[in-house]
Amino acid sequence: MSAPLLSLEALDVWIGDVPIVKGLxxxxxSGEILGLVGASGSGxxxxxxxxxxxxxxxxxxxxxxxxxxxxxxxxxEAGLQAVRGRDIGIVFQEPMTAxxxxxxxxxxxxxxxxxxxxxxxxxxxxxxxAREALDAVGLTGDQGAYDRYPHELxxxxxxxxxxxxxxxLRPALLIADEPTTALDVSTQAQVLTLLVGLARSRGMGLxxxxxxxxxxxxxxxxxxxxHEGAIVEQGATAETLLHLRHPYARALLAAAEPAPKRHSPAxxxxxxxxxxxxxxxxxxxxxxxxxxAAPAFRAVDAASLSIHPGETVGLVGESGSGxxxxxxxxxxxxxxxxxxxxxxxxxxxxARGPDLRRLxxxxxxxFQDPYGSxxxxxxxxxxxxxxxxxxxxxxxxxxxxxxxxxxxxxxxxSSADARRHPHxxxxxxxxxIAIARALITEPAVIAFDEAVSALDVLVRAQIxxxxxxxxxxxxxxxLFVSHDLNVIRAIADRVYVMQHGRIVEQGVTATVFESPQHxxxxxxxxxxxxLRHVHRE
Amino acid sequence: xxxxxxRGVGFALGTVITVCFIAIAVVAxxxxxxxxxxxxxxxKLQPPSPHHWFGTDQLGRDVLSMxxxxxxxxxxxxxxxVAIGLLIGVPAGLLAAVRGGVVDDLIxxxxxxxxxxxxxLLAILITAVFGPGAVNAIxxxxxxxxxxxARVTRGGALDLWNRDYILAARVAGKRPLRxxxxxxxxxLVGLLxxxxxxxxxxxxxxxxxxxxxxxxxxxxxxxxxxxxxxAQTLTALAPSLALFPGFxxxxxxxxxxxxxxxxxxxxxx
Numbered sequence: 001m002s003a004p005l006l007s008l009e010a011l012d013v014w015i016g017d018v019p020i021v022k023g024l025x026x027x028x029x030s031g032e033i034l035g036l037v038g039a040s041g042s043g044x045x046x047x048x049x050x051x052x053x054x055x056x057x058x059x060x061x062x063x064x065x066x067x068x069x070x071x072x073x074x075x076x077e078a079g080l081q082a083v084r085g086r087d088i089g090i091v092f093q094e095p096m097t098a099x100x101x102x103x104x105x106x107x108x109x110x111x112x113x114x115x116x117x118x119x120x121x122x123x124x125x126x127x128x129x130a131r132e133a134l135d136a137v138g139l140t141g142d143q144g145a146y147d148r149y150p151h152e153l154x155x156x157x158x159x160x161x162x163x164x165x166x167x168x169l170r171p172a173l174l175i176a177d178e179p180t181t182a183l184d185v186s187t188q189a190q191v192l193t194l195l196v197g198l199a200r201s202r203g204m205g206l207x208x209x210x211x212x213x214x215x216x217x218x219x220x221x222x223x224x225x226x227h228e229g230a231i232v233e234q235g236a237t238a239e240t241l242l243h244l245r246h247p248y249a250r251a252l253l254a255a256a257e258p259a260p261k262r263h264s265p266a267x268x269x270x271x272x273x274x275x276x277x278x279x280x281x282x283x284x285x286x287x288x289x290x291x292x293a294a295p296a297f298r299a300v301d302a303a304s305l306s307i308h309p310g311e312t313v314g315l316v317g318e319s320g321s322g323x324x325x326x327x328x329x330x331x332x333x334x335x336x337x338x339x340x341x342x343x344x345x346x347x348x349x350x351a352r353g354p355d356l357r358r359l360x361x362x363x364x365x366x367f368q369d370p371y372g373s374x375x376x377x378x379x380x381x382x383x384x385x386x387x388x389x390x391x392x393x394x395x396x397x398x399x400x401x402x403x404x405x406x407x408x409x410x411x412x413x414s415s416a417d418a419r420r421h422p423h424x425x426x427x428x429x430x431x432x433i434a435i436a437r438a439l440i441t442e443p444a445v446i447a448f449d450e451a452v453s454a455l456d457v458l459v460r461a462q463i464x465x466x467x468x469x470x471x472x473x474x475x476x477x478x479l480f481v482s483h484d485l486n487v488i489r490a491i492a493d494r495v496y497v498m499q500h501g502r503i504v505e506q507g508v509t510a511t512v513f514e515s516p517q518h519x520x521x522x523x524x525x526x527x528x529x530x531l532r533h534v535h536r537e
Numbered sequence: 538x539x540x541x542x543x544r545g546v547g548f549a550l551g552t553v554i555t556v557c558f559i560a561i562a563v564v565a566x567x568x569x570x571x572x573x574x575x576x577x578x579x580x581k582l583q584p585p586s587p588h589h590w591f592g593t594d595q596l597g598r599d600v601l602s603m604x605x606x607x608x609x610x611x612x613x614x615x616x617x618x619v620a621i622g623l624l625i626g627v628p629a630g631l632l633a634a635v636r637g638g639v640v641d642d643l644i645x646x647x648x649x650x651x652x653x654x655x656x657x658l659l660a661i662l663i664t665a666v667f668g669p670g671a672v673n674a675i676x677x678x679x680x681x682x683x684x685x686x687a688r689v690t691r692g693g694a695l696d697l698w699n700r701d702y703i704l705a706a707r708v709a710g711k712r713p714l715r716x717x718x719x720x721x722x723x724x725l726v727g728l729l730x731x732x733x734x735x736x737x738x739x740x741x742x743x744x745x746x747x748x749x750x751x752x753x754x755x756x757x758x759x760x761x762x763x764x765x766x767x768a769q770t771l772t773a774l775a776p777s778l779a780l781f782p783g784f785x786x787x788x789x790x791x792x793x794x795x796x797x798x799x800x801x802x803x804x805x806x
Contacts, residue, residue, distance in 0.1 A: 333707055357710055365708045367701040375702045375720050387709040437705065 003069030005030045005205045006051065006173055012062035013046050013055065013229075020046045022229040023063070030172060031203040033196065035216035035237065037252065038226035040456045044209050047226070048177045051207070052090055053080050067173065086116045089166030091159070093178035098162045099150040105139075105161045106130050106146030112165050133168035137161070137194060155319075156187030160194065167198060174199065177209045184318040184483060189527035192219055211457050213256035214486070214529035217241055225249040241531070255461035257531045258490030261468070261509065267308045267493070273344060273444050273477045274307040274330070274363070280338035281325045281501075299325040301501035302339065305479075307445060312471060312478040314492030314509065316485060316524070322501035323481050327449050330479070331365055344444065354392060361390045364438035368450035370430035374422040380433055381418035384408070387441045407436040410474075412466060428459035432466070439474070447479040452487055464490055485528040489513055497521045548799025554792025558785075561605050562612040571599035573606040574757040582775050591781050594764075595771055600778065603759040604785050610671065610760045611789070614753070615740030617675045619733050622682020627729065629683070630690025631721065634698060635713040645691070648684035656681040657746055664752035671754040678743045682736050689732045693725045727804045734797035738790045745786050761786050 006028040013021035021043040028034045038044045049055050051065055053072055065072045067087060072080065084090075092098050100108055109130035114123070131146060137160040139145040150158055159179060166174055176195060180188035196219045199206040210216055216223055216237070223240050225233040225248070232246040244250050281300035299322045307313045317323045328334045330341050332349055341348040343359050351359050364387065367373050374383050381404045388394055395403065405415030411432040422430055431451060438446045448467075452460045468491060471478060482488050488495055488509070495512050497505040497520065505518040516522045570590075577597030585592045591600035633644040660677035667673045697703065697720070706716045747753040748762030756763070761782040768778035 328704075331708060333704060360708070360710045363708075365705070367704055369701050373701040373705060375706075375724065377723050386706060386711075390710040434705075 003066070004028065005032075005068060006207070007066050007069075008047075008051070008063065009066075010063040011047065011050060011065065012060075013043070013050050014060045014062075015046075015056070016058060020059075020229055021050065024226075024229070024231055026224060026231065026234075028173070028205045028207060030205050031199065032222065033199055033206045033208060033220045035220035035223040036207060036209045036226060037211065037213055037216050037223060039211055039252065039458050042226040043229040044211075044226050045177055048090070048175050048207065048209050051175060052084055052088060054084075082116065085112050085166075085171070086169045087171050087173065089169075089171040089174045091162050091166050091174070091176040091179045093181050099158060101150050104147050104149060105153070105164075106134065108161070109133050109164050109168050112168050116169055129168055130164075133164040134161075136167065136198065137164045139164065154187075155183055156191060159183060159187075159191055163191075163194065163198075167202075167204075170202060171204065173205045173207070175207045175209070178211070179208070180215065181210070181212070185485065185524060185529075186318065186527040188215075188529070192529075195219070212529065213241070213253055213457075214531050217256075217532045218529050225252065238532075251458055251461075253531070255457040257486055258461055258464055260489050260513070261312075261491060261493065267311045269308055271309065271345075272306040272342070273309045273311075274305075274479065275342040276303065276305045276326075276330055276339070277342070278302045278304055278339035279326060279329050279336055279341070281322070281329050281334065282337045299501055300329060300336075303498070303501065303503050304339075305496050305503065305506070307477045307479055309444065310471070310475045310477055312468075312480060312491055312493050314488035314495040315479060315481045315498060316483065316488045316495060317498035318483055318524070321498045323483075323498045324449055325501075326498070327365075327447055327479065327481050331363065331447060332360075357390045357392065361387070361441040362444040363447065364441060364443040364445075365447040365449065366431070366434045366438050366451045368453055370427040370434065370454055373430065373434050376421070376423060378421075379418070380404075380408075380420055380422065383422065384418070384433065384437045384440055387437060390441055403440060404436075407439045408433075410439060410470065411436045426459075427455055428463060431455060431459075431463055435463075435466070435470070439470070442474075443476070445477045445479060447481070449481050450483065451480075453482065453484060460487070467491060485513075485524060497524070545799075547795045548803070551792050551795025551797075551799055554788060555796050558608055558789045558792065559612055562609040565602075565605035565609040569599075569602035569605050571602045573598060573602040573759045582771070582778075584775075585777060592775070592777055594767065594778055595775075598759075600764075600781055603764060604761070604781055606759040607761040607764060607782065608785065608789075610748075610754050610758060611741050611744055614671060614675050614678065614744040615737050618678035618682055618740045618743075619736050621676070621679025622686045622736060623729065623733065626683040626686025626688075627690045627722075627725075630687040630692075631694055631717045633687065633691045634694035634721075635717055641691075644687065648687055651680065651684045657743060660743060660747060661750065661752060664747060669752040669755060671758065674744060674747045674753045677747070678740050681743075682740070685736060686729070686732065689728060690725060693728045694721050697721050697724055727800075731797055731801045731804065734793055734800060738793035738797065741786065741790055741793070 004027045008024055008026040011021055011024040012019065024047060036044050036047065046055070050061055055061060061073065067083065072083065075083070099105070106127065110126040113126040113129045134145055139157065139160055153161065179195065180191050183191060192215065195206060198204060208216065208220060220237045222235065223237045224231045225246065227246070227248045233240055233244060233249045241253065244253055279300050280298065280302055282296035282298050284294045284296060303326050305313065315323050315326070325334070329336045336349065343363055346359060348359050381401070384404050384407060385400050388400065404418050408415050408417055413429065413432055413436070422433065425433065452463050455463060464487065467478065470476060480488065480491055492509045494507065495509045496503050497518065499520045505512060505516065505521045512521065513525060516525055575598065580593050580597040581595055583589055583593040589599050589601065591604065593599055629644050633641040663677040664673045703716060703720060706720055744753055745762035748760040749766045751763070753762055754760040764782040765779055768782070771778055
């Protein structure tokens with residue numbers, strides 16, 4: 001029997017003295033698609049880098065990596081350079097940083113070819129191969145794709161270029177490390193289809209690294225679940241996902257597709273806590289002539305929505321759909337060109353002075369980036385107490401301390417955390433602090449802008465659980481903006497779908513998901529990765 | 538590893554040199570070995586000796602005392618001109634970043650206007666019009682620090698203004714002015730300290746240049762630039778007279794630059 005395409009035997013990786021990968025063994029055959037799943041920090045990316053022998057300089061490697069029986073771990077750097085790109089292709093998560101912004105994309109693909117066939121290949125052959133690779137990833141030459149620059153392409157197109165570079169020399173093995181995590185759902189579906197198609201048609205081995213079991217369940221033949229540097233479950237995808245034994249793997253599975261919200265609170269539909277009517281938001285475009293005003297780009301086009309007391313409303317759309325612009329307009333952070341926002345029955349956008357402060361107290365917000373949401377120099381208690389600025393009478397030191405402690409405990413942190421600084425906390429804990437800050441003025445509505453998108457699947461599940469519990473206990477209404485339909489499905493009672501600045505569909509979450517009316521909604525739902533092979537009872 | 542440690546050495550050396558010169562300037566305020574303005578024609582043009590470490594000049598003044606008093610003059614002028622740049626440039630930059638639009642255009646085009654003039658030439662013009670002297674030198678050099686600080690502040694503020702914590706502060710009902718002072722300015726301090734160090738060294742050079750052409754501090758107040766000028770005619774007789782102020786300028790500016798560079802790397806590391 002011939003050697004498998006890729007074989008890892010007792011692979012160990014240390015960074016300094018910390019073991020990152022512990023005794024990992026894995027095999028992959030030609031034409032097979034293997035999913036490597038784990039939360040961030042599980043060592044899955046380090047494993048991918050170890051296969052390429054591209055570990056950071058202070059990392060140490062033990063064990064054996066072999067490609068078709070040849071040990072990569074015993075090769076010289078020069079030998080490895082020949083293997084990388086020619087026999088093994090790799091695609092990373094971030095398509096923008098993987099490309100040279102100053103080079104035409106066709107030339108970037110051709111460069112890989114030329115690097116590996118030094119004298120043998122004339123430039124014309126390199127270009128021909130590059131064209132062929134771009135064709136294979138769906139960027140056809142007759143559209144002038146070869147001569148374009150990375151900044152002229154969308155995120156999905158850039159990722160296609162990165163894939164073209166990886167497959168230009170028809171490698172036997174392709175490693176894709178979170179290749180679709182930075183992409184929108186419909187683009188993600190296209191890129192996944194492309195990767196699978198290439199692996200199948202070329203008989204290429206594909207190692208797909210991801211934190212998302214839904215993605216893995218869709219496309220892989222076999223799956224390996226990593227936890228703290230070791231594989232805890234491994235086997236044929238369908239079989240393995242049906243009979244997960246390891247508790248960590250089960251948690252990962254549950255988090256990949258959070259259960260749809262079961263019961264919605266009894267909502268008083270007669271009154272609205274937040275009523276948004278016909279909001280228009282224009283951005284000035286680039287001025288083309290000295291004599292004409294700059295053309296406007298309409299990011300939000302007469303969008304209306306309403307939220308009843310205690311209700312969670314989802315606002316979903318792909319990047320560029322205008323959902324974040326709408327959210328900022330509702331919060332009064334950006335000037336609008338039309339429409340109005342009524343908060344607790346009063347006009348919010350025209351309110352001034354004490355009225356504005358009182359209304360602002362009842363709408364607070366949590367933003368996406370758990371690392372950028374806090375002034376790095378401020379302590380947690382000062383950050384959380386910042387909205388006290390809205391109080392007509394600022395609370396004294398003792399009361400402030402008591403209130404900060406209360407909200408910290410409400411979000412599952414301890415009152416002792418108040419004296420620490422945000423950099424001492426993990427991403428999930430920071431998002432809890434951001435929620436505590438939103439709670440401190442006892443608002444009626446909290447707006448979330450992609451508030452769980454930057455979080456790991458397991459942490460995301462915990463935060464969603466916390467939010468649901470807080471909403472019920474404190475009778476809060478949420479406006480939850482996300483591009484992730486699985487998240488919206490898990491938390492929202494009602495949902496609005498946004499495309500090109502317009503609300504194209506709205507309704508009760510379950511109804512919209514089960515029988516979407518608008519073509520765009522249908523496309524979004526179809527593109528969202530769902531767990532296969534697993535039946536929820 | 539070696540690169541990191543050599544950076545560390547530059548930073549340490551820069552700090553030591555800078556602190557030494559500033560200490561000398563402070564000491565010179567209260568004490569110098571001799572009165573730097575006292576003439577002693579009989580002791581003129583003495584070479585360095587245990588009594589006069591750096592020798593004496595053509596009027597018998599103690600060169601070491603003059604260098605020390607010159608340091609005081611140099612530090613004073615550079616420090617005050619940096620202060621002028623900070624006090625006017627930083628608020629202007631913050632305002633440009635917060636307001637945007639016409640205000641931003643006005644402030645930045647005003648900046649470009651000042652930048653468009655060769656700085657030393659205009660400083661000469663200013664001191665020529667308003668008369669030579671330390672105060673006018675400070676104002677002339679300070680004017681050129683304004684656009685530098687305005688530009689650095691505006692750039693840094695625009696970057697910070699896009700952070701989510703600014704959005705959070707606005708959700709907390711804070712106005713742009715308050716946010717500028719509570720969130721933007723404290724996070725710009727590092728950037729401004731680095732720029733301040735660099736402007737400080739440029740100020741030392743500019744002051745030496747102005748007093749070299751006789752537009753800086755007026756006699757009998759000692760200054761490095763004028764010492765160089767006076768030594769020029771005596772190079773053949775007493776070469777050490779030009780050497781000491783020249784070295785003082787080079788060493789101080791080098792130290793400030795190493796300090797500024799080290800601070801900048803520390804920030805980006």
